[in-house]
Structure formats: C-alpha cells, structure tokens
Amino acid sequence: xxxxxxxxxxxxxxxxxxxxxxxxxxxxxxxxxxxxxxxxxxxxxxxxxxxxxxxxxxxxxxxxxxxxxxxxxxxxxxxxxxxxxxxxxxxxxxxxxxxxxxxxxxxxxxxxxxxxxxxxxxxxxxxxxxxxxxxxxxxxxxxxxxxxxxxxxxxxxxxxxxxxxxxxxxxxxxxxxxxxxxxxxxxxxxxxxxxxxxxxxxxxxxxxxxxxxxxxxxxxxxxxxxxxxxxxxxxxxxxxxxxxxxxxxxxxxxxxxxxxxxxxxxxxxxxxxxxxxxxxxxxxxxxxxxxxxxxxxxxxxxxxxxxxxxxxxxxxxxxxxxxxxxxxxxxxxxxxxxxxxxxxxxxxxxxxxxxxxxxxxxxxxxxxxxxxxxxxxxxxxxxxxxxxxxxxxxxxxxxxxxxxxxxxxxxxxxxxxxxxxxxxxxxxxxxxxxxxxxxxxxxxxxxxxxxxxxxxxxxxxxxxxxxxxxxxxxxxxxxxxxxxxxxxxxxxxxxxxxxxxxx
Amino acid sequence: xxxxxxxxxxxxxxxxxxxxxxxxxxxxxxxxxxxxxxxxxxxxxxxxxxxxxxxxxxxxxxxxxxxxxxxxxxxxxxxxxxxxxxxxxxxxxxxxxxxxxxxxxxxxxxxxxxxxxxxxxxxxxxxxxxxxxxxxxxxxxxxxxxxxxxxxxxxxxxxxxxxxxxxxxxxxxxxxxxxxxxxxxxxxxxxxxxxxxxxxxxxxxxxxxxxxxxxxxxxxxxxxxxxxxxxxxxxxxxxxxxxxxxxxxxxxxxxxxxxxxxxxxxxxxxxxxxxxxxxxxxxxxxxxxxxxxxxxxxxxxxxxxxxxxxxxxxxxxxxxxxxxxx
Numbered sequence: 048x049x050x051x052x053x054x055x056x057x058x059x060x061x062x063x064x065x066x067x068x069x070x071x072x073x074x075x076x077x078x079x080x081x082x083x084x085x086x087x088x089x090x091x092x093x094x095x096x097x098x099x100x101x102x103x104x105x106x107x108x109x110x111x112x113x114x115x116x117x118x119x120x121x122x123x124x125x126x127x128x129x130x131x132x133x134x135x136x137x138x139x140x141x142x143x144x145x146x147x148x149x150x151x152x153x154x155x156x157x158x159x160x161x162x163x164x165x166x167x168x169x170x171x172x173x174x175x176x177x178x179x180x181x182x183x184x185x186x187x188x189x190x191x192x193x194x195x196x197x198x199x200x201x202x203x204x205x206x207x208x209x210x211x212x213x214x215x216x217x218x219x220x221x222x223x224x225x226x227x228x229x230x231x232x233x234x235x236x237x238x239x240x241x242x243x244x245x246x247x248x249x250x251x252x253x254x255x256x257x258x259x260x261x262x263x264x265x266x267x268x269x270x271x272x273x274x275x276x277x278x279x280x281x282x283x284x285x286x287x288x289x290x291x292x293x294x295x296x297x298x299x300x301x302x303x304x305x306x307x308x309x310x311x312x313x314x315x316x317x318x319x320x321x322x323x324x325x326x327x328x329x330x331x332x333x334x335x336x337x338x339x340x341x342x343x344x345x346x347x348x349x350x351x352x353x354x355x356x357x358x359x360x361x362x363x364x365x366x367x368x369x370x371x372x373x374x375x376x377x378x379x380x381x382x383x384x385x386x387x388x389x390x391x392x393x394x395x396x397x398x399x400x401x402x403x404x405x406x407x408x409x410x411x412x413x414x415x416x417x418x419x420x421x422x423x424x425x426x427x428x429x430x431x432x433x434x435x436x437x438x439x440x441x442x443x444x445x446x447x448x449x450x451x452x453x454x455x456x457x458x459x460x461x462x463x464x465x466x467x468x469x470x471x472x473x474x475x476x477x478x479x480x481x482x483x484x485x486x487x488x489x490x491x492x493x494x495x496x497x498x499x500x501x502x503x504x505x506x507x508x509x510x511x512x513x514x515x516x517x518x519x520x521x522x523x524x525x526x527x528x529x530x531x532x533x534x535x536x537x538x539x540x541x542x543x544x545x546x547x548x549x550x
Numbered sequence: 551x552x553x554x555x556x557x558x559x560x561x562x563x564x565x566x567x568x569x570x571x572x573x574x575x576x577x578x579x580x581x582x583x584x585x586x587x588x589x590x591x592x593x594x595x596x597x598x599x600x601x602x603x604x605x606x607x608x609x610x611x612x613x614x615x616x617x618x619x620x621x622x623x624x625x626x627x628x629x630x631x632x633x634x635x636x637x638x639x640x641x642x643x644x645x646x647x648x649x650x651x652x653x654x655x656x657x658x659x660x661x662x663x664x665x666x667x668x669x670x671x672x673x674x675x676x677x678x679x680x681x682x683x684x685x686x687x688x689x690x691x692x693x694x695x696x697x698x699x700x701x702x703x704x705x706x707x708x709x710x711x712x713x714x715x716x717x718x719x720x721x722x723x724x725x726x727x728x729x730x731x732x733x734x735x736x737x738x739x740x741x742x743x744x745x746x747x748x749x750x751x752x753x754x755x756x757x758x759x760x761x762x763x764x765x766x767x768x769x770x771x772x773x774x775x776x777x778x779x780x781x782x783x784x785x786x787x788x789x790x791x792x793x794x795x796x797x798x799x800x801x802x803x804x805x806x807x808x809x810x811x812x813x814x815x816x817x818x819x820x821x822x823x824x825x826x827x828x829x830x831x832x833x834x835x836x837x838x839x840x841x842x843x844x845x846x847x848x849x850x851x852x853x854x855x856x857x858x859x860x861x862x863x864x865x866x867x868x869x870x871x872x873x874x875x876x
Binding site: 352372376382384389391396404405438440458 | 769
C-alpha cells in the first residue's frame with residue numbers, strides 16, 4: 048500500500064458479449080477521496096464497466112489495479128470485501144426490514160448466545176446515520192422511507208461495509224432539487240473522509256457541479272478523462288455523441304396550422320390539477336419537468352389510460368371521453384410508451400406480429416387474417432421506417448433498442464394517426480437511432496400530425512419542440528418557446544419557482 | 551428514409567435457407583418430433599407387437615381424447631393461463647351425456663350438444679372468473695376442478711350410466727378403413743393450428759400471452775380475448791368429453807381425473823411456454839402421442855400402471871428442463 052498509487056486504476060479493459068463489443072481498451076484511474084463522474088450515451092459501456100468493477104463480469108483482457116496491485120474479482124461478495132460497493136438504480140434493500148437491519152445486513156452485532164443484539168444494532172446504525180448528518184429513524188421499515196431516504200440508506204449500508212470506492216448509478220434520477228442538494232452534501236462528506244466516488248449520471252449540470260474529474264465513454268471507448276474545471280456542457284456532449292448539437296436535430300421549417308387539433312381544458316386526475324393546453328396540427332409540443340411531476344399522467348390520460356376526474360378534451364373541435372385506449376385509437380390518437388419492453392412490444396413475438404397487432408382487423412376478413420396483405424403491408428412499413436431486422440419473423444427482443452423503438456412507431460403509422468404521443472421516445476437507444484426518430488417525428492409533424500412529446504432530456508425537447516410546457520406538482524407552471532428557451536430557463540420553472548406567475 | 555437495410559422474406563431464397571429458418575423458428579416442435587421418433591424406434595425394438603395395425607389403431611383410440619384436451623390446454627397456456635379443471639369437466643360431461651342417452655338413445659344429438667355446451671360454459675366461467683374477479687388462473691381453475699368434480703359426483707347415477715354402443719361406433723370405428731380417432735387427431739390439430747395462426751382471435755391469444763399490457767395499449771380488449779381463449783379451450787374440452795364418453799361408455803367422473811395433468815404434460819412436452827406467448831398445437835400433438843406411446847409400450851411389456859405415473863412425473867420435469875431458458 049504505497050500512497051502514491053491511485054486507489055483504482057482501470058488498465059486497458061476490454062469486454063465483449065455475443066454480437067457486441069462493449070468495452071474497447073478503457074483506461075483511467077480514480078484517486079482516494081475523488082468524485083469521479085462517468086458519462087456516456089446509453090450503450091456506451093458504462094454499465095458493463097460498472098459490473099466489471101462490481102465483480103459481476105470478468106474483463107476479457109486488461110486489468111484492474113487496486114492500490115497499485117492487480118485485482119481479480121471473484122463475484123460481488125469479493126468486490127465488497129475489497130471495499131468496492133455499488134448502488135444500482137434499483138435499490139438492493141429489503142423493504143420490510145428496518146433501516147438498521149438493512150444497513151447491518153450480514154454483520155449484525157450478536158449477543159453471547161448468538162442471537163442478534165438489537166440494542167447495539169440500533170446504536171450502531173444510528174451512529175452511522177449521524178456520521179452523515181441525516182435524520183432517519185433506524186427502527187422504521189425501509190418501505191416507509193422516501194426514495195431519497197432509501198438512497199441514503201444504501202449509502203450508509205455501503206459505509207457500514209467499509210467501502211473505499213462507492214459507485215453510484217444515476218443516483219439523482221428520482222430526486223427533487225432539495226434532495227439532490229442533500230445527497231451531494233452527503234457525497235462530499237464521504238469524499239472528504241477519503242472515500243472515492245464514481246458518479247454515473249445523465250444530468251451533465253450535476254456532473255459539472257459535483258464531479259472533480261469526468262470520464263466520457265462512447266461506443267465502448269474512453270473519449271476523455273479530464274478535470275471538470277473549465278469544461279463546458281457542450282464539450283461533454285460533443286465528446287459523448289461525437290457530433291455537434293446542431294447536426295443532431297432536423298431543422299424546424301414546416302408550417303403549423305392554426306385550427307387546434309387537440310384542446311385540453313382543466314384536466315384533473317389523481318395526479319393532475321387543472322392542466323390546460325392546445326396543440327395545433329404540424330406542431331411538436333413538449334412536456335418538461337422533473338421526474339414524477341405529472342407529465343407521464345398527461346400522456347396516459349390522452350390515450351385513455353387515466354381516470355379523468357374533471358376537465359374536457361376536444362379532438363378536432365369535438366369533445367371526446369377518453370376512458371380506454373380503444374376510444375383514443377378511434378380518434379386517431381396513438382401512444383408510444385416510455386417503457387417499450389413492457390408496454391410497447393410483445394418481445395417474444397416477431398417483427399411482423401408486433402407491427403400487425405393493432406392493425407389485424409384491417410388485414411382480415413370475417414376473423415381470418417389475410418397473410419399476404421399483412422406481410423406486404425408490414426414489409427412496406429419496415430422499409431419506410433427503416434427498421435433493421437434480418438427478417439420479419441425475428442423476435443423483437445433480439446433487436447437493438449433503436450430498432451425496437453422503430454418497430455413500436457411502425458405499428459402505429461399504418462393507420463395514419465393524427466395525434467401521436469411520444470413518451471421518452473429515445474430512452475435507451477443510440478445516437479444514430481435517436482436521430483432517425485427525431486427525423487421521423489419531424490416528418491410526421493410536417494405531414495400535418497400533432498405530436499405531444501414527454502421527455503426528461505431537455506436537449507431533445509429544445510431541439511424538436513415549437514413550445515414546451517413545464518410541469519411541477521401536477522400543474523403546468525410555465526410555457527416556453529422551443530426555439531428561444533434555454534435549459535436553465537426550463538429548470539428554473541421545473542423546480543417550482545414560477546408557480547404563481549403562470550396564468 | 552435513406553438507410554434501407556430491411557430484408558423481408560424473399561421468395562427467391564433458396565429452399566435450404568428457408569427450411570433452416572423454418573426449423574429454427576419451430577425449434578421446439580422440431581425437438582419434440584425428433585424425440586417422438588426416437589421413442590417410436592425404441593418402442594419398436596422393445597416389443598414386436600408395437601408396430602402392428604391393431605396396436606396402432608389402439609394407440610390412436612387411447613390418444614385422441616388427450617390430443618383434444620391438450621389442444622384446449624395449449625390455447626390457455628399460450629394466453630398465459632392454465633386450466634386445471636379439464637378432467638372434472640370431462641367427468642361432468644360423461645355423466646350428463648350418459649344420463650341423457652342411456653334412457654333415450656335417440657337423443658344422441660342433444661347429448662352431444664350438451665357435452666359441448668358444458669365444456670364451453672365451464673371454460674367461459676373460468677375466463678370470466680380470471681378476468682372479472684382478477685384472480686390467478688391457477689386458483690380459479692383449481693377451485694373449478696373441485697367444484698365441477700363434486701357436481702359430477704352428485705349428478706352421477708348409481709350404478710353409473712352408460713353410453714349406447716352405436717354412439718361409440720361414430721367415434722371409435724373407421725371410415726373407409728381409416729380409423730376415426732386418427733381422423734379426429736389430424737383434423738383437430740390442423741384446424742387448431744389454422745385457428746391460432748390465421749384468425750384474429752388466435753393472433754390475439756399469442757399477443758395477450760406474450761405481453762398483456764402492450765396488447766391492451768395496442769387497443770385490444772384483453773379481458774375479452776382471455777375469456778374467449780378459455781371458452782375455446784372449453785370447446786376442446788367438450789370435444790374431448792364427447793370422445794371420452796364414446797370410448798369409455800361409462801358415465802363415471804372417476805375415469806377422467808388425469809386429464810388436467812396429462813394435458814399440461816403434453817403441452818409442456820410440446821414446447822409451449824408455461825408463461826405464455828409461445829407454443830404450438832403440433833408440439834402438443836407430439837407430446838400427447840409420447841404419453842400415449844409410453845403408456846402403450848408399458849402395457850405391452852406388462853409394466854404395472856404405478857410406474858406409468860412415476861414416469862409421467864419424471865417426464866414433466868424433463869420437459870420443463872429441456873425448454874428452460876438459457
């Protein structure tokens with residue numbers, strides 16, 4: 048253990064999976080007490096690298112050096128023994144057990160009879176919690192805590208396991224700004240005491256705010272590993288996608304009609320309060336906001352998936368009662384869910400069957416599907432949308448994320464909808480497919496359809512939408528012009544700063 | 551879109567490529583038919599009485615009811631359900647049919663329709679309970695198993711009713727030298743596979759079993775699809791019950807208790823996925839024939855029936871392991 052060695056050196060790590068080269072010769076190092084951000088597009092190799100550090104995968108070649116000596120990890124338990132802890136987005140907590148039990152799982156203090164010493168366990172848990180200056184009662188079950196508190200419990204649990212390196216995967220995704228600020232305080236406290244943190248995030252503002260260094264992965268390769276000081280967000284994005292922002296989005300040139308396609312007036316559900324907006328044909332209307340502020344519910348209500356308490360929805364000037372997807376589809380409304388694997392596709396079925404599914408009655412006579420019409424129409428659609436698949440019978444679970452998403456879009460375009468709701472349309476897909484989806488959305492709008500777009504990526508909202516509504520606590524709190532607004536402007540509204548100024 | 555790389559199935563592809571792809575897409579069916587072939591070869595070696603026309607006709611007679619019940623089970627398993635009530639339902643059907651046809655053999659058609667009706671009614675009831683009450687298919691049909699069994703015992707005549715011999719002839723005899731059970735087996739499998747492949751309902755059954763939320767969000771009435779899947783299965787149970795009445799000629803519900811277990815074993819052997827969304831009646835046919843042949847060859851070799859149960863239990867485990875996800 049010589050002090051001049053970094054805590055962790057990642058040396059020329061390569062890893063491939065069948066059909067994918069996930070990591071190609073990645074090297075960087077992490078110092079004690081360093082907050083090291085790791086960024087990259089989906090599929091860039093972040094999670095593979097993380098799993099190698101956690102001992103889940105073994106690298107194909109290259110090595111890890113831990114305090115200067117080579118480290119070969121044999122499973123998660125081994126990584127933990129060395130002091131490497133990982134906090135996944137999906138927490139590893141037992142919801143019915145108390146905070147103390149979770150924190151000290153597997154290292155419970157014992158009485159001399161071998162039973163658990165409850166009093167000492169509570170004391171120890173409380174001590175660990177106060178060390179991080181957090182107010183959580185160690186005796187309550189984890190299920191009673193907020194997501195932010197559960198996150199803290201995960202950190203404390205890692206701390207109880209004497210973690211020297213803590214890897215956090217998207218720790219802020221579900222937190223509000225106050226909670227984020229608190230989490231950052233905790234992280235800085237840990238770092239000050241010598242724990243190294245690898246902080247994986249999509250939110251580049253946060254990366255620049257908390258990180259000391261940032262490493263950027265693209266297509267399994269390390270593009271840069273650099274200090275955050277003096278680095279701009281634009282520069283990180285350019286490193287991540289390998290292009291300038293201006294080249295990613297199609298130009299907004301088409302005209303927007305002035306007869307409303309969709310009017311929503313005073314929409315109220317369990318989650319939404321008095322949401323009103325209007326959408327015109329040819330327009331892409333964006334919804335921004337922190338996670339869980341009601342954007343998702345707006346999308347679902349428009350597709351008949353919410354219980355509408357009050358308010359009116361007019362499609363083409365005609366009031367409609369959207370109480371199930373069938374009604375929405377009949378009105379020409381389609382929904383591309385943010386969760387394509389569980390709501391968009393039947394993963395085991397083939398491309399043909401997935402695209403045909405909502406259109407089967409169109410292909411059939413007296414309940415019998417006319418296979419030739421079906422295959423021809425689907426094949427045509429696959430060509431138009433550019434779904435890359437070896438054949439039409441390929442199970443969609445074997446397609447890439449981008450092609451899965453294009454399959455979902457393809458199934459809805461056969462009937463030529465007039466209103467499309469895209470929820471997180473580019474989640475988990477690579478930059479090439481993203482650009483194709485953007486272009487497709489732009490073409491649909493140019494063709495006269497109206498598009499409602501929900502996204503947590505402000506850049507894509509700003510790149511595509513003509514107007515953006517910002518939501519906070521189930522209400523729309525601001526409307527900004529898509530061509531002139533900035534991320535700062537939207538985040539200001541999204542954190543609840545404009546509640547009273549909006550009409 | 552400029553980057554067109556999709557290559558839909560082209561008719562110009564060579565025959566070998568298409569055959570290979572067909573086998574890959576129907577991998578499970580190909581596996582189980584190969585296993586069936588091996589079992590047939592072994593059986594031939596084990597007993598010189600196995601490949602005789604008399605024994606083969608017997609084999610089709612023994613297997614036809616299971617094929618029919620297995621097809622119904624395939625429908626519900628593809629829809630991510632299960633039907634444990636099949637055996638009891640067949641029991642109820644034979645009791646009712648015997649009660650109608652023993653005193654008045656001329657009411658043959660009524661008896662037959664009653665059998666079909668009971669099957670569909672029980673199936674629809676299963677489907678409605680699963681969807682309306684939002685209960686697990688396992689629990690609903692387990693409860694139905696007991697409920698219908700009790701009903702059948704209650705309605706059973708003492709001594710048990712019988713089915714007229716001439717009725718039996720329609721189902722177990724032959725037409726122009728072809729055994730009717732064989733015709734039943736082939737025709738029902740062909741029709742059922744066409745139903746699953748080429749009807750809107752058949753396709754919806756696959757979709758619901760593969761991903762119910764995605765199917766609902768595609769605008770389908772998933773509850774309706776599930777009720778119809780159970781009813782279609784009930785229709786097949788009705789046919790199985792009618793055949794069973796004709797073959798056993800006894801209005802006794804105790805003769806059909808094994809159908810739920812055997813049909814599930816046949817379906818799982820045939821490669822249909824227990825969690826739904828994938829499966830084939832051609833696989834089920836092979837699975838049912840394997841069970842039939844194993845029973846048959848053990849009878850020919852004089853193995854006590856206790857061992858047949860033990861073997862079927864092992865078979866089910868082997869089948870589940872065979873198709874387990876890698």
